[in-house]
Amino acid sequence: MLPKLKVSNLSCRRADNQLFDDLNFEVHPGQNIEIIGSNGSGKTTLLRILLGLIDIGNGEMEWLDNENNYNNFRSIDCFYQGHSLGIKNLLSAQENLRLSSYSFGVSEEKILSSLNRVGINNHSSFASEMSVGQKKRISIARWLLKDFGIYFIDEPFSALDDQASSLIVEIIEELNAKGASFVITGHRPSEITSNQITLDHEV
């Protein structure tokens, strides 16, 4: 199968630091990529460059479009979750999920079942009343709303108990089976993939 995203010769420098240089990788359907690096090594910047949020990198990113051609425009459904979870405190769990699914329209059952899948049962209570772990679970529930092409997740394994991290691994494997790919970042290698890119320029 063709890779969904081809990155070649990507490099980026910020002020005096070369964040990364000559980065090459491909994201294949159903396979994951993990970007490992310490704080300030440019993990988040890399994700943002990939998604086109900022335009400070040099190099080529090619996305597979519907007709199996590569071009520079992102036409694959992408899901991005940054450092912060994207959960609004003043909305309930259900409303948060409904907001994330505005553009593709998801039935209420799907929302509820996604929430149940991650172990959130009080659907209508505000996110402000929930703990950080529970908010993290809501954000994981959003992965299940639709079959996205590539998931870009910034540090999914930080600040989680064992139970929650095994839940994440489970869900990632489940989604991989459907053909989705994950691009995740982290401080140290996790068990979900052996396909790792290390960003370690010496500061």
Added chain:
Amino acid sequence: MNKIWNYIKDWFIEMGSPPLFFKWSSKILPWLLFISITVFIVGLLWGLFYSPTDYKQGDVYRIIYIHVPSAILGQSIFMFMAICGFITMVWRVKISGMLLKSAAPIGASFTLIALLTGSIWGKPTWGTWWVWDARLTSTLILFFIYAAIIGLHSSIDNKTKADRAISILSLVGIAIIPIIKKSVDWWQTLHQPSTFSLTSAPSMTPDMYQPLLLCVLGFYLIFALLLTMNLRAEVVIREKNRSWVSKQFLNLER
């Protein structure tokens, strides 16, 4: 046509690359220093000593040779900054962001000179240090806008990011400054008849006008000089860890 345009653009980008800029500016700096200071001093001497005395205001009108050029500079530097801001936003040329940053304090200085000298001029002619005249007010606001740009730049630590932030602000400014000038004029006509006008002699004689033109030219040259100096300092500070700085600026071979 397109080819020529691209050629010109590439040439400018190449000339604007920090090491090359530092090299050629080092060569022209002594010349610029000499020419600008000569024209500046000659213009001021001519205006302050050899031009005729105004029959109405007496010798105090000679402040015009300081006041008017700096007011003109205050406005045209903002125009310059807006052009730099546009280039920074559209083509992401690094040097134009630095130009914008280095021009801001100079523009603020000239606007401040215009304000202070205008106020000093006001004392003997109007009998008071400050009048809420339309031009004075809009110059004051221009000064505030310069201050806002400088303040914004210093508050952002990432300097490339700060350059782009102030280029956005300078673009907003260039759109709104004409509106400010126009609205202050209207405000004047509404509240009080504009009894005061800064150019008290409406038709100047040529021997008053010629030194004024020379002064304006001299001020522009001084601006070019100050800008080059500021930009050189800016470039070296931004890139002080690069190898070209130690080679060219410090003449060291590490």
Added chain:
Amino acid sequence: MIEQISTIISMDGNGLYVWSCLFILFFIIGINIYLPNRKLNRIYKENKAKAQ
């Protein structure tokens, strides 16, 4: 000669205004020349010290 100079300087009693304007002009331009050169000098000294 001295009288001529003093009439030029006093400018019919308005001299104070004109000369203070001139002073402000040179003072502010002087600051603008001094500051970037001081920055350059500081970096020059720092790097010289580092190199030796």
Added chain:
Amino acid sequence: MKSNIYNWFFLILRRDLLMAFRRSSTYITPLIFFLIVISFFPIALSPDQDFLRSLAPGVIWIAALLSSLLAIETIFSEDFRDGTLDEFFISNDPSFVLVFAKVLCHWLVTGFPILLASLISSLILYLPVSSLLPMICSLILGTFFMSLLGAIGAALSLGKSAILSAIIVLPFSIPTLLMGTAAVSSAIDYQDYSGFLLIMGAMLAIGVPGLCLLTVEAILLNYE
């Protein structure tokens, strides 16, 4: 179902309004601030009726300007902090629509209560009834323009002090202030005020697309 621009616009608007009404301080604080500032002028200057009447347009306008500026500082910061702004910006929907929706929501939440409060303050500042209409019209146009300007200030100073965004925005607000006060005071003098309102409308018409686009650029800067 494919989302179009209007769905996207109303989604943001609905979401922001919903959240604003769940946290009542968003619309009550600027309102109270406005009334406090208004009531300080008679106390500090003089309770004389004629004096206050001549001062009223300026006082109301300054208070409206400051309170809408005070409130706009948080327009993007919360979304930026909790990551929802990232999501909006990587989605394929146009981001200037997002900015416009957020500005409109902010205006509905803060500018609109200020309009109502300005009616009350016209009573305590002895403003004649004939000048109420130009005051309301100019405040509608002016506070909306201020919200747009404030949005760009807030985006540029995201995560920094509120005073910085005030410094950025206040010099640019002069035309609005002048036109607004001029409209009200010419109505007090029984003169034609429509010209001032037309100019404010023209500024708004240019400001909506221009400032929204520049605000998008300013927000994107914060991701670098």
